[in-house]
Ligand SMILES: *[C@@H]1O[C@H](CO)[C@@H](O)[C@H](O)[C@H]1NC(C)=O
């Protein structure tokens with residue numbers, strides 16, 4: 001085996017100058033992870049693709065010791081540890097090569113590594129195909145999901161308990177990837193999005209990886225307009241997610257719609273919400289309808305193939321929300337009764353069941369923001385090019401500022 005791997009290595013070296021892979025040729029990835037800044041890293045036989053486009057680099061240029069310790073042209077699996085309860089390992093990047101595991105922090109191999117996989121992840125086999133982190137609450141406990149052939153192992157990070165799962169609708173994954181809280185299994189040049197708890201694949205998969213993760217021009221329908229909005233660092237005016245999980249973000253004269261299937265569409269506000277035209281102050285979803293607030297007025301739209309303004313609208317902010325406009329943001333947490341209105345650093349509750357609306361329960365939130373939305377997983381505040389996630393409404397009034405995320409990168413999937 002030693003001799004074989006030596007020959008393989010020599011062969012790889014011998015043909016390497018001509019064999020720089022092109023990600024638009026439909027290659028299979030060995031491993032995929034994000035780095036500590038959320039930039040995706042795709043590994044393919046000794047090469048590394050950073051972000052969603054651009055040429056391959058040699059993986060050993062970024063991860064020197066991978067090559068020194070294990071003279072191998074490939075990475076079996078990789079993931080980023082992302083468990084806030086484990087601060088000493090939070091954001092480490094973990095690699096699996098044959099029987100060994102390498103733990104990197106800020107591109108430096110950690111002391112004591114490489115280790116045997118069995119030492120760190122007892123019960124997990126060698127020669128893995130794929131691995132992906134699964135923090136709570138996306139998995140019930142902070143976990144790592146390992147893939148080998150058609151076998152799937154859930155490794156409980158805290159108790160080290162291993163649970164075998166049957167993900168019957170899943171293909172065998174060659175790499176697995178958590179991106180923007182979604183889970184992807186790559187197989188060949190295709191991928192499927194899956195539910196990490198059940199392994200179920202919902203929707204029409206597999207899909208072509210180059211359409212979504214490679215930005216190869218000949219595969220992409222993206223216009224420059226989409227790219228510009230996706231990567232813009234300009235602040236958002238308003239944001240909301242509807243009950244279907246589609247997200248609408250408003251910026252100047254455009255709105256960006258991120259569908260549940262992660263497709264991004266950019267359209268002029270004027271075309272779709274013609275009564276509003278541009279420069280929205282706030283947007284919220286309440287009982288299936290989309291509300292846009294601009295200056296002194298509230299516009300309510302029934303969302304459908306064509307969004308139609310509901311009868312009786314626009315109404316004044318005072319009439320609809322019981323407060324003088326303009327406001328900064330508004331959101332509803334799927335409660336079917338209240339809308340929360342933010343003006344400066346103050347938040348109010350509006351009982352939408354009351355015939356006479358009144359913004360009550362005035363209290364001070366952590367910081368003023370440009371836009372806010374709420375969903376089953378909590379509240380998101382957007383400020384400049386950053387957003388902050390709060391698991392519960394209550395946390396908005398605490399002092400603990402949560403982790404800062406980048407809008408362009410993590411909300412819209414820009415790669416730079
Ligand atoms: C990376 O690997 C290539 C090919 O094996 C080699 O030529 C190069 O010197 C290596 N670079 C580093 C930084 O180790």
Ligand SMILES: *[C@@H]1O[C@H](CO)[C@@H](O)[C@H](O)[C@H]1NC(C)=O
Nearest residue numbers: 099100114115116117118119
């Ligand atoms: C790692 O595995 C190798 C080969 O199975 C074994 O010789 C070695 O003792 C192991 N190291 C540790 C620290 O367990």
Ligand SMILES: *[C@@H]1O[C@H](CO)[C@@H](O)[C@H](O)[C@H]1NC(C)=O
Nearest residue numbers: 148149150151171172173187
């Ligand atoms: C999936 O892996 C199993 C081995 O674990 C293998 O028997 C099966 O053929 C593989 N399926 C495909 C489609 O490659």
Ligand SMILES: *[C@@H]1O[C@H](CO)[C@@H](O)[C@H](O)[C@H]1NC(C)=O
Nearest residue numbers: 187188189190205206207208
């Ligand atoms: C990729 O998916 C398409 C369907 O979207 C399927 O026809 C094709 O066989 C798949 N190819 C591979 C290599 O998995």
Ligand SMILES: *[C@@H]1O[C@H](CO)[C@@H](O)[C@H](O)[C@H]1NC(C)=O
Nearest residue numbers: 204207211259260261262263
């Ligand atoms: C995403 O879903 C929308 C409909 O909701 C559809 O028009 C669009 O083609 C889908 N995109 C992809 C890539 O599946």
Ligand SMILES: *[C@@H]1O[C@H](CO)[C@@H](O)[C@H](O)[C@H]1NC(C)=O
Nearest residue numbers: 271272303304305306307308
């Ligand atoms: C939506 O608008 C288009 C163009 O104005 C029209 O052709 C279509 O019938 C409308 N669809 C519905 C469901 O009203």
Ligand SMILES: *[C@@H]1O[C@H](CO)[C@@H](O)[C@H](O)[C@H]1NC(C)=O
Nearest residue numbers: 322356357358359360361362
């Ligand atoms: C609105 O609420 C405030 C304080 O809770 C109260 O003083 C006021 O009378 C209310 N106004 C209406 C119109 O209900």
